[in-house]
Amino acid sequence: MSTLEDVKPVPVSLGGVRGGPDVRTLRRDPWWHFPAATVAFLTVIVTYLMWAIFQNAYYFVGASQHRDLISPFYSPCIVGSCVPGAHGTFLVIHWWMWSPAILAAAVPAGFRLTCYYYRKAYYRGFWQAPPACGVADGHTLYTGETRFPLVLQNFHRYFWFGALIFNVILTIDAIMAFRLPGDGGIGVSVGTLVLVVNAALLWLYSGSCHFCRHFCGGSVDRFSKHPIRYRLWKIVSPLNQRHMEIAWASLFWVAFADLYVRLVASGVISDPKLF
Amino acid sequence: MAEVTMRVWRGDPGGGAFTDYTMPAVEGEVVLDVIHRIQAGPAPDLACRWNCKAGRCGSCSAEINGIPRLMCMTRMDSLPPEEPVLVAPMRTFPVIRDLVTDVSFNFEVAKRIPAFTPEPAGPDGTHRMMQVDIERGQEFRKCIECFMCQDVCHVIRDHEENKRAFAGPRFFIRLMELEAHPLDTLDRRQLIHRDMGIGYCNITKCCTEVCPELIHITDNGIIPLKERVVDSSYDPVARLGRRILRRRAPAPADDVAVKSAGN
The missing domain is CATH 3.10.20.30 (Beta-grasp domain)
Structure with a gap:
């Protein structure tokens, strides 16, 4: 009779013959729905974003229309070519000849590009690595985020800090949107609500970020010795579970806010005053 | 019928x-x-x-x-x-x-993870932990080692050669459990970075999707580990902060890590 002492470890050999047929996947459910929807949505949003950034017009609704609304893509407007009245004249870069949105959108775009959720979305949707669970990625070599340029994803935290600055600026923009010059002075229009919701969603997006969770308390091993960080971590963690939904909602809304301002600024629609 | x-x-x-x-x-x-x-x-x-x-x-x-x-x-x-x-x-x-x-690949990886190394016991001969400190790790203890997360992970599912460099989701939650343990004294971050290959994970969350114990492998295990690795290996500001604050570094796990010759 054998005993436990008789058991000898079996050496592991890699590269053994795998079971199942050599096909890309055995899945028969519509696994392509998520990557296809992701590609479609991101393509539409990014295409619109690029168009809006380079259009360099109709991004500000000023006193001539009795409003104070600026597109989130163009705020802060800190270059010499900004239309008169647009905020941000405190730091003017006179030599910048191109669209001010290139400067204003770079950091938020980097923040989203390196976001853990969006990484999942575009790795699945665009890079097909993998397109869905249990579906072969089809790449002959895979090194993940160990090499340039994807190793730069590790700098997500710097974009997070930068995005907080933009959140503050866009919050100021939302507060400024309560100004209705020549239309009662202070009030609320649909544009005000659009910018307030935009700022709120951006704060939620930053607050639910995985790095934010790490920064607040995730790096701590003994919560009992850091009660404030533990409390912050407990607040952020439930938000973090909703990061995907918040990421999509805030991305959609920031594009919608730009579109709304653009339509009002170009005179296609008027911005109704609510009260 | x-x-x-x-x-x-x-x-x-x-x-x-x-x-x-x-x-x-x-x-x-x-x-x-x-x-x-x-x-x-x-x-x-x-x-x-x-x-x-x-x-x-x-x-x-x-x-x-x-x-x-x-x-x-x-x-x-x-x-x-x-x-x-x-x-x-x-x-x-x-x-x-x-x-x-043959799932013995997983057991070979497990051998490469330095075991729990607690600080010395208190004067009464015991270790004490607050409940709040161990709640996070209890989620990872639910793992039943079905290895479906390892199976679905495309890093090794589609790339056999990566088994030499990548531990896989099951072991990242084990490593997170140890890393965040209030009594553990080892710093495994360099090991996780260099030898366990956390950089290969592109957080597509298939491991989380198939886990029968509903462990949030990616959100609570892998991403926190990635951030800890960034603290130690990529973030110069964090490094400078540690130097200024002169925080005592835990013992690096390299001293006790068992390198697998086969993998």
Whole structure:
């Protein structure tokens, strides 16, 4: 009779013959729905974003229309070519000849590009690595985020800090949107609500970020010795579970806010005053 | 009488093919029940690994209609009745026979993880922890080592060569449990970075999707580990902050890590 002492470890050999047929996947459910929807949505949003950034017009609704609304893509407007009245004249870069949105959108775009959720979305949707669970990625070599340029994803935290600055600026923009010059002075229009919701969603997006969770308390091993960080971590963690939904909602809304301002600024629609 | 067709992979390292078994449909059954009826009837030599039949032992992992699942926890009425049910072995591991695979890769990886190394006991000879400090790690203790997260992870599922450099999701939650343990004294971050290959993970969350214990492998295990690795290896500001604050560094795990010659 054998005993436990008789058991000898079996050496592991890699590269053994795998079971199942050599096909890309055995899945028969519509696994392509998520990557296809992701590609479609991101393509539409990014295409619109690029168009809006380079259009360099109709991004500000000023006193001539009795409003104070600026597109989130163009705020802060800190270059010499900004239309008169647009905020941000405190730091003017006179030599910048191109669209001010290139400067204003770079950091938020980097923040989203390196976001853990969006990484999942575009790795699945665009890079097909993998397109869905249990579906072969089809790449002959895979090194993940160990090499340039994807190793730069590790700098997500710097974009997070930068995005907080933009959140503050866009919050100021939302507060400024309560100004209705020549239309009662202070009030609320649909544009005000659009910018307030935009700022709120951006704060939620930053607050639910995985790095934010790490920064607040995730790096701590003994919560009992850091009660404030533990409390912050407990607040952020439930938000973090909703990061995907918040990421999509805030991305959609920031594009919608730009579109709304653009339509009002170009005179296609008027911005109704609510009260 | 209603029938169900099971399309089961039959084979060994020499090759194999799907074989159809048409069985009477029985209300309330799970996939493993039907596999057992096949064993008791038309194919007594059909090999499959199982133990508890209750989703606790993690033995009966297989790919059902292409998705890693526990056979004992997959109800037949949750599968499309109009087409055969595909049952295949886990793709990531070498097949031994039929639905049984050689998962010893995982045990080799486990050997490379330095064990829990607590600080010295207190004056009363005991270790004490606050409940709030150990709640985070308790989620990871739910793991039943079914290895379906390892199976579905494309880093090693689609790239055999990466098994030499990548530990896999199951071991990242083990490492996170140790890293965040209030009494553990080792700093495993360099090990996680260099030898466990956390950088290979592109956080596509398939491991989380298939986990039968609903462990948030990516959000609570892998991403926090990635951030800890960034603290130690990529973030110059964090490094400068540690230097200014002169924080005492825990012992690096390299001193005790057991490097596997085979992997």
